[in-house]
Amino acid sequence: MIPFVPPPTFEYGRPDAVSPLIRRVIADNPGPFTFTGTGTYIVGGAGPGAGVGVIDPGPLDERHLAALMAAVQGQTVSHILVTHTHRDHAPLARPFAEAVGAPVLAARLPARPTHASAAPDDDDDESFSPDVVLTGGERLAGDGWTIEALATPGHASNHMAFVLCEENALFSGDHIMGWSTTVVAPPDGDMTAYLASLDAVIARGFSTIWPTHGAPIVEPGPFLAAYRAHRLAREAQVLARLAAGDRRIADMIPALYAAVDSRLWPAASLSVWAHLIALERAGRVRATPEPAIDADWTLV
Structure with a gap:
């Protein structure tokens, strides 16, 4: 049995400090595929003047945009990172980027669409276009933090996870979720690639995994073994x-x-x-x- 993680304690729109370098703001878009909603992560110090990175701005939602703007007020956003281009992760990236003056970094849109019968949240935001295209292996330096891009195709062919080096933590997007298994939807989703990516994550020995939906996985070893x-x-x-x-x-x-x-x-x-x-x-x-x-x- 997979030791699934109970939902986090939170309020929609409230920035919660969940580790020394991570704050989380959850969008009000709960559902059978998004669990409690899309969790946007802010990486870096919480004080005035700090330079931060933001991961998965989330769905196109004015209230969530306002919550993110309030969370980073007085700070400098240096990177906006997107794990993949599904509609519960990517659409707010461009409006947020324009508001804070930061570049969007992500893999390209997939060459093959998500299957038409998948959940609406798993449709691609076809208007998405990153300012910087990631392929995996890039290291991004921030204000007291370092992030490594880790290619994890499977759930989506362009899925990218992000490693917070200072905390040996992985922002896993939808590749690994603490509350559920991950949907792998052909033709873009690929089970062979998914299992290979899962093995790559297991080999890294992360201390914590932060999914975009749900609470963190704080004992990744047994969890990932059961997941596989x-x-x-x-x-x-x-x-x-x-x-x-x-x-x-x-x-x-x-x-x-x-x-x-x-x-x-x-x-x-x-x-x-x-x-x-x-x-x-x-x-x-x-x-x-x-x-x-x-x-x-x-x-x-």
Whole structure:
């Protein structure tokens, strides 16, 4: 079982100091895919005149913009970082950047769109355009803090996590979430890439993981081991459903996700599809006529 983390204690729009170098402001956009809402992180000192970086400004929401402006009043914003271009993370980046006079740094928009049946929050902000394109490995120096860009494709092909070097902490975006597993939605989402990125995060041995949605993961080792084991167990369950005679994803979902809120089943079907695509690449299953979401799937 994954040791999921209870929701944080917070008030919408209030900047909470959650570590010596991190403050968090949560947007009022709760939902089945955003949990309590989008958490925007402010990195750096909280005092007047401090230079700070801001991660995932969030959805296009005037109240959240006002809350962020109040949180950084009297400070200098040097970097605005975006983990990926889904609508609950990226749209406020440009208005906030124009208000504070800071550049936006992120990976490019993905070449392939998120699947049309994914949650609206997982649609891409197609108007998004970073001022500085990140590819992973860049180190950004701030006022008493250093951030490393860590490419973590899988949930989105352009997903970028950010390492706060001084606290050995990872801002994981949607790659790792403390309250839920992550949706991997083809054609942009890719399960093979997701698992490789997860292994890369595990290898780093972070002390704390700060997801964009939900509370921090303060014991990453056992949590990530369970997170990875869950994905491999789900893969085994998909193979078992095929062995039992299921041929379509729609036939598998009620059995695989019986304990999950049915509102999440459309997204769950995309993750199952991602597993099947990875298995098809590995030569373990076959899709007829092609590996589409409505294909017939059989064991090889």
